[in-house]
Amino acid sequence: MTVVDPTLAKVRPSRGRGARERAAWAFVAPALIAIGLFFALPVIAALLLSLTDFDIYALANLDNLRFVGLQNYERLLTNPLFWGAMKNTLTFAVLGVPLSIAASLAAAVILNARVVKWRPIWRVMFFAPYVTTLVATAVVWRYLLHTRYGVINWGLESIGLPAVDWLGDPSTSIPAILMFVVWKIFGYNMLIFLAVLQTVPDDLYEAARIDGAGSWKQFRHVTLPAIAPTMLLVSIISVASFFQLFAEPYVMTQGGPAQSTVTVLYFMYEEGFKWWNLGSASAVAFVLFLCILAITLVQLAVAKRVGAYQ
Amino acid sequence: MKIRAILLNLAVALIALIVLFPLVWMVSVSFMATGEAAVFPPPLLPSHWTLEHYRDLFLNQGMGRYLWNSFALATLATILALSFTVPAGYAFAKLKFAGRERLFQFLVAALVVPAQIGTLPLFLMLKSMGLVNTYAGALVPWLASIFGLFLVRQYALSIPDEMLEAARIDGASEGQIFRRVVLPTLQPIIVTLGLFVFLGSWNDFLWPLIILTDQSNYTLPVALAALSREHVQDIELMMAGAVVTVAPVLILFLALQRYYIRGMLAGSVKG
Numbered sequence: 001m002t003v004v005d006p007t008l009a010k011v012r013p014s015r016g017r018g019a020r021e022r023a024a025w026a027f028v029a030p031a032l033i034a035i036g037l038f039f040a041l042p043v044i045a046a047l048l049l050s051l052t053d054f055d056i057y058a059l060a061n062l063d064n065l066r067f068v069g070l071q072n073y074e075r076l077l078t079n080p081l082f083w084g085a086m087k088n089t090l091t092f093a094v095l096g097v098p099l100s101i102a103a104s105l106a107a108a109v110i111l112n113a114r115v116v117k118w119r120p121i122w123r124v125m126f127f128a129p130y131v132t133t134l135v136a137t138a139v140v141w142r143y144l145l146h147t148r149y150g151v152i153n154w155g156l157e158s159i160g161l162p163a164v165d166w167l168g169d170p171s172t173s174i175p176a177i178l179m180f181v182v183w184k185i186f187g188y189n190m191l192i193f194l195a196v197l198q199t200v201p202d203d204l205y206e207a208a209r210i211d212g213a214g215s216w217k218q219f220r221h222v223t224l225p226a227i228a229p230t231m232l233l234v235s236i237i238s239v240a241s242f243f244q245l246f247a248e249p250y251v252m253t254q255g256g257p258a259q260s261t262v263t264v265l266y267f268m269y270e271e272g273f274k275w276w277n278l279g280s281a282s283a284v285a286f287v288l289f290l291c292i293l294a295i296t297l298v299q300l301a302v303a304k305r306v307g308a309y310q
Numbered sequence: 311m312k313i314r315a316i317l318l319n320l321a322v323a324l325i326a327l328i329v330l331f332p333l334v335w336m337v338s339v340s341f342m343a344t345g346e347a348a349v350f351p352p353p354l355l356p357s358h359w360t361l362e363h364y365r366d367l368f369l370n371q372g373m374g375r376y377l378w379n380s381f382a383l384a385t386l387a388t389i390l391a392l393s394f395t396v397p398a399g400y401a402f403a404k405l406k407f408a409g410r411e412r413l414f415q416f417l418v419a420a421l422v423v424p425a426q427i428g429t430l431p432l433f434l435m436l437k438s439m440g441l442v443n444t445y446a447g448a449l450v451p452w453l454a455s456i457f458g459l460f461l462v463r464q465y466a467l468s469i470p471d472e473m474l475e476a477a478r479i480d481g482a483s484e485g486q487i488f489r490r491v492v493l494p495t496l497q498p499i500i501v502t503l504g505l506f507v508f509l510g511s512w513n514d515f516l517w518p519l520i521i522l523t524d525q526s527n528y529t530l531p532v533a534l535a536a537l538s539r540e541h542v543q544d545i546e547l548m549m550a551g552a553v554v555t556v557a558p559v560l561i562l563f564l565a566l567q568r569y570y571i572r573g574m575l576a577g578s579v580k581g
Contacts, residue, residue, distance in 0.1 A: 017406075021407045024407035027488070028397070028413075031394045031395055032413070034453035038432060038450050039428060039454040041431075042427075042429070042430075042431040043428040045435075046431050049431055110321050110322055110325070115315035117319060122325075122326065124571075125326060128333075132559065133513045134515060137332065139534060139535075140333075140336045142538075143545050144335070149350055149545075151331075187329075244424060247531075250515075250535065251535050254539075265426060269520075289423065292422070292424055293422060
């Protein structure tokens with residue numbers, strides 16, 4: 001190692017670096033080209049498309065395509081159906097995020113208790129609905145929520161409560177779909193909470209117990225502060241996912257009853273692929289994007305302040 | 311202390327009941343005779359077990375075709391996604407090239423853009439290429455996974471540089487190093503990412519709904535959604551369809567759950 005051949009020292013690194021650089025480009029090029037072609041380009045094209053009146057006539061013949069500026073956006077903002085979709089989506093998010101996080105947290109806290117038996121089995125079982133096919137389990141839940149033959153109404157009636165027309169009444173359709181969504185996704189955040197809870201040292205609980213803190217006080221003063229940063233991140237990520245609901249209303253209610261479950265993405269799908277108003281549908285996509293972007297920026301800002309983001 | 315233990319175990323049992331009931335009920339009803347589930351109170355077990363709905367699905371409703379489409383697309387998506395993202399993820403972690411940092415920052419920024427934004431232009435693009443209603447069209451979004459690239463990069467960062475350097479001194483080319491040294495070390499994350507892509511493709515709905523216009527190309531979720539609009543009253547038939555759709559992914563997940571959960575937690579801790 002002490003004697004270095006001068007020619008070798010000169011040639012080796014430069015040749016090595018050149019080869020390595022070429023190899024690196026060969027490794028990243030396919031992925032970067034795919035990302036550029038099938039992700040970046042369509043996103044940019046969506047912005048341009050949203051400034052045109054691309055519709056079924058333009059689909060047949062591009063000569064019918066005109067540049068219309070912000071007209072699609074103006075028309076959207078005066079379209080009550082669009083505002084209805086925005087309102088429904090917000091309702092889904094405002095009710096669904098706290099509900100799903102409360103369910104995840106409760107399950108995580110319970111599973112984190114040492115006295116619970118067979119914890120690894122429960123962990124996997126509670127997560128399992130998350131990986132099931134959404135369309136299939138949505139079909140199952142549509143029958144569980146059936147007004148006459150549904151198991152849920154049977155349960156209600158057997159404890160003396162009246163049956164509910166879950167998916168047929170505009171005032172219960174969103175809560176009904178949310179029951180399904182929470183059932184399906186709570187395991188995901190539960191696993192994240194569990195991972196964080198397992199980093200809380202037992203000594204802290206021990207100390208709290210010695211100080212005479214009961215279960216609630218332990219939760220309030222030990223558990224909650226430990227998971228607060230995670231909870232914040234998780235909740236804001238959940239908002240973004242609730243903004244992208246589509247298959248649930250598509251399968252369970254087809255947007256009904258009385259448009260009460262039309263979400264923004266569902267509205268975009270119908271506008272684009274049912275009526276072939278691709279220009280206007282792209283404008284919907286961009287409004288959706290801006291909403292999600294705003295939430296993400298809030299996420300980054302808040303997380304940075306809390307110091308959870310690395 | 312005893313009471314607390316009993317209460318907690320009861321709570322777990324209750325959650326387990328809520329989680330499992332819809333799935334068990336789905337399986338049970340799929341074996342009931344036509345019309346048996348449409349009574350009040352709803353029966354929980356078939357009075358006698360029958361396979362008639364599974365037979366109907368595969369003989370008359372083309373379920374075998376949909377099952378094949380789903381399986382072929384998920385397998386191809388997995389192979390393609392892995393062969394595009396694994397080398398790229400490794401290169402971003404371990405190989406220096408001009409503009410790497412800037413490119414990476416650009417990709418990080420692009421993560422906030424939901425893929426649905428580009429759905430409409432992507433559809434038009436593939437239409438002009440004649441790829442609507444083809445497997446190729448359905449597979450295209452899986453090639454461009456920024457998330458997958460990150461997952462692999464994150465894992466590849468832990469490969470010690472000395473190991474790669476040693477192989478270089480031995481005269482191995484970069485391609486040989488990738489195949490003989492890097493791929494074996496990346497094996498756990500390859501399984502994880504492959505599982506993510508397979509399940510993601512199998513469960514995907516919006517894109518196949520848009521791009522696969524001909525019934526013979528439908529995947530299971532698209533076919534099931536169409537069937538459920540036609541056969542609203544046939545609870546038993548729909549449950550059999552749901553079982554066929556869910557069972558493969560559920561079994562796959564249970565078999566490989568350690569890889570799935572580990573990868574999921576690694577991906578989410580980084581935000």
